[in-house]
Amino acid sequence: MSTSHAVRASLEAVARLDADLHAFLTTFPDAATTHARLIDAADAHAGGLPLAGTTVAIKDNICLGPDLRARGDERGYAGRTTCASRMLEHYRSPLTATAAQRLIDAGAVIIGKTNLDEFAMGSSTEHSAFGPTRNPWDLSRVPGGSSGGSAAVVAARICPVALGSDTGGSIRQPASFCGVVGVKPTYGRVSRYGLVAFASSLDQIGVFSTDVEQAARVLDVICGPDPFDATTSDRPMSPITPRVREPVRGLCIGIPKQIDGSVLHPAMSEAFGRAQDVFRDLGAYLIEVDLPMLHAGIAAYYIVAPAEASSNLARYDGVRYGRRAKLADEEGLFDLYERSRGEGFGAEVKRRIMLGTHVLRSGYADKYYHTALRVRRLIAHDFSRAFAGTPAHRPCHVILTPTTTGPAFRIGEKTADPLALYQEDVFTVGVNLAGLPAMSLPAGFASLNDDSVTRELPLGVQLIAPAFDEDILLRAGAMFQSATDWHRRTPPMVAAPCTHQ
Amino acid sequence: MSSPLEAHDASSQLSREQVQHLSRLARLRLSVEETERFRTDLARVLDYADRLRSLPTEGVDPLVHIGELHNRLDDDRSGHTLDASTVESLAPHVWHGYLRVPKVLAEGGGA
Numbered sequence: 001m002s003t004s005h006a007v008r009a010s011l012e013a014v015a016r017l018d019a020d021l022h023a024f025l026t027t028f029p030d031a032a033t034t035h036a037r038l039i040d041a042a043d044a045h046a047g048g049l050p051l052a053g054t055t056v057a058i059k060d061n062i063c064l065g066p067d068l069r070a071r072g073d074e075r076g077y078a079g080r081t082t083c084a085s086r087m088l089e090h091y092r093s094p095l096t097a098t099a100a101q102r103l104i105d106a107g108a109v110i111i112g113k114t115n116l117d118e119f120a121m122g123s124s125t126e127h128s129a130f131g132p133t134r135n136p137w138d139l140s141r142v143p144g145g146s147s148g149g150s151a152a153v154v155a156a157r158i159c160p161v162a163l164g165s166d167t168g169g170s171i172r173q174p175a176s177f178c179g180v181v182g183v184k185p186t187y188g189r190v191s192r193y194g195l196v197a198f199a200s201s202l203d204q205i206g207v208f209s210t211d212v213e214q215a216a217r218v219l220d221v222i223c224g225p226d227p228f229d230a231t232t233s234d235r236p237m238s239p240i241t242p243r244v245r246e247p248v249r250g251l252c253i254g255i256p257k258q259i260d261g262s263v264l265h266p267a268m269s270e271a272f273g274r275a276q277d278v279f280r281d282l283g284a285y286l287i288e289v290d291l292p293m294l295h296a297g298i299a300a301y302y303i304v305a306p307a308e309a310s311s312n313l314a315r316y317d318g319v320r321y322g323r324r325a326k327l328a329d330e331e332g333l334f335d336l337y338e339r340s341r342g343e344g345f346g347a348e349v350k351r352r353i354m355l356g357t358h359v360l361r362s363g364y365a366d367k368y369y370h371t372a373l374r375v376r377r378l379i380a381h382d383f384s385r386a387f388a389g390t391p392a393h394r395p396c397h398v399i400l401t402p403t404t405t406g407p408a409f410r411i412g413e414k415t416a417d418p419l420a421l422y423q424e425d426v427f428t429v430g431v432n433l434a435g436l437p438a439m440s441l442p443a444g445f446a447s448l449n450d451d452s453v454t455r456e457l458p459l460g461v462q463l464i465a466p467a468f469d470e471d472i473l474l475r476a477g478a479m480f481q482s483a484t485d486w487h488r489r490t491p492p493m494v495a496a497p498c499t500h501q
Numbered sequence: 502m503s504s505p506l507e508a509h510d511a512s513s514q515l516s517r518e519q520v521q522h523l524s525r526l527a528r529l530r531l532s533v534e535e536t537e538r539f540r541t542d543l544a545r546v547l548d549y550a551d552r553l554r555s556l557p558t559e560g561v562d563p564l565v566h567i568g569e570l571h572n573r574l575d576d577d578r579s580g581h582t583l584d585a586s587t588v589e590s591l592a593p594h595v596w597h598g599y600l601r602v603p604k605v606l607a608e609g610g611g612a
């Protein structure tokens with residue numbers, strides 16, 4: 001299929017579906033159409049670009065800058081990069097994120113920028129200053145977050161691929177809620193250059209896709225060292241795509257004994273049990289592993305992430321870029337800072353800046369921040385020990401958990417209680433604290449009866465691998481996918497499911 | 502697992518003065534409603550975080566960053582940077598190439 005054809009199909013899907021979903025904050029119909037024509041022309045000569053024919057959507061905390069105009073496109077993709085915040089409502093990025101540039105260079109065409117929780121802080125996309133995104137499987141429910149727009153775009157088959165960012169589960173949780181594949185690579189695998197910083201030691205750009213093979217193709221393009229991000233690893237990564245369908249011989253899967261079925265939605269319990277059966281039937285060994293700090297992850301994360309956020313977001317001062325408050329004559333510099341930030345940031349961002357400021361304060365840092373960092377090391381140790389094996393159990397290749405405790409919740413259901421919303425992240429945050437690669441795979445559905453309408457809501461399971469073992473992670477995922485068809489189901493709103501990817 | 506919410510005391514709050522002091526440290530102007538809301542919200546999260554102190558962390562090195570701990574040095578070559586006009590174009594208030602801010606020094610020299 002030509003790139004132009006793919007772009008037309010995606011733009012038609014945007015027109016048909018996005019009024020209901022509100023997955024996009026910006027779309028680039030003209031730039032994408034022009035770009036597609038260029039790709040189709042170049043492709044004939046160049047003998048194929050790895051992502052030609054692929055349309056993508058990009059979370060709106062990943063910058064696209066005006067340098068794309070050099071590609072012969074008058075408008076370019078130069079758009080706002082808002083982070084779904086009033087603070088950056090009119091901001092125009094002067095640079096393009098490395099991950100986005102690599103997609104473009106590989107022949108992918110960007111359809112638009114997707115909605116998120118403001119500055120990626122949230123688990124529902126309800127904390128967007130521009131209104132929530134809705135779950136394609138049930139418009140009264142959240143798509144998850146913070147990369148909810150990107151997850152919804154892929155679930156609704158508007159694009160086969162989207163980029164998101166994952167700081168504590170912001171790719172895997174919405175992937176689970178929307179029934180798509182979501183991969184968070186190892187910390188340092190993908191450049192963060194051009195990703196608006198939330199918590200720099202945890203943030204990682206990753207991929208949403210309709211299936212594992214597609215995710216492999218995109219990872220092969222976006223991973224790798226970048227001189228613009230000194231935290232990228234220069235560890236070599238051989239392409240995953242050629243061997244993604246190669247089963248992992250003697251696959252051994254760890255099941256954390258701390259997962260207590262009683263906190264899971266019954267349908268998730270069932271899906272998690274069934275996923276274990278699927279792997280067993282594929283010939284995998286399942287063993288119990290011990291992650292004693294699993295449940296300490298949330299508390300450690302909600303200290304470390306806000307601490308880093310309060311520091312990162314100090315850059316929004318109303319002076320260099322972003323929103324600036326209008327001052328009265330007698331007001332001074334501190335009024336400018338306080339009022340610009342007070343007007344520009346939404347409630348959840350303020351809450352986390354306040355929390356982060358508190359835990360880093362003189363007299364409190366040891367009690368909170370340093371304690372959380374010690375727990376962070378214990379969490380990382382737990383994973384290392386589980387993967388390496390102990391006298392009590394053999395080593396394992398990957399760890400399997402539910403991605404979330406249950407299906408997507410209703411819009412508004414959890415906004416009143418931030419702590420209840422934070423509990424959503426129990427299975428995902430440890431992975432970020434330890435810097436590991438992980439993915440959510442579609443693994444079943446919950447049938448829920450709302451107002452006498454029965455709706456099917458997707459559920460995901462999570463695979464976690466040792467650092468830099470994306471290869472094993474995706475191959476194990478592809479094995480699961482070869483024996484299941486959950487990833488092929490599309491929401492009822494998608495009249496004609498896309499089968500040609 | 503026990504419900505993570507069990508351990509927390511719903512009645513705990515920070516004082517209004519504590520929240521106001523924090524908001525000044527964070528350079529964040531809060532409304533009266535936000536201040537009231539955060540008195541409870543922050544206290545709840547902090548109470549919840551207190552459970553970390555019961556874990557065996559003595560003698561454990563804090564893990565600040567997961568990245569590979571070696572310096573990456575770049576070659577000493579000039580590269581592409583943003584030009585001044587681009588940076589100026591992002592700023593909300595520019596005056597002859599300067600980023601303009603309100604008066605910093607008050608009467609008597611205090612900020």
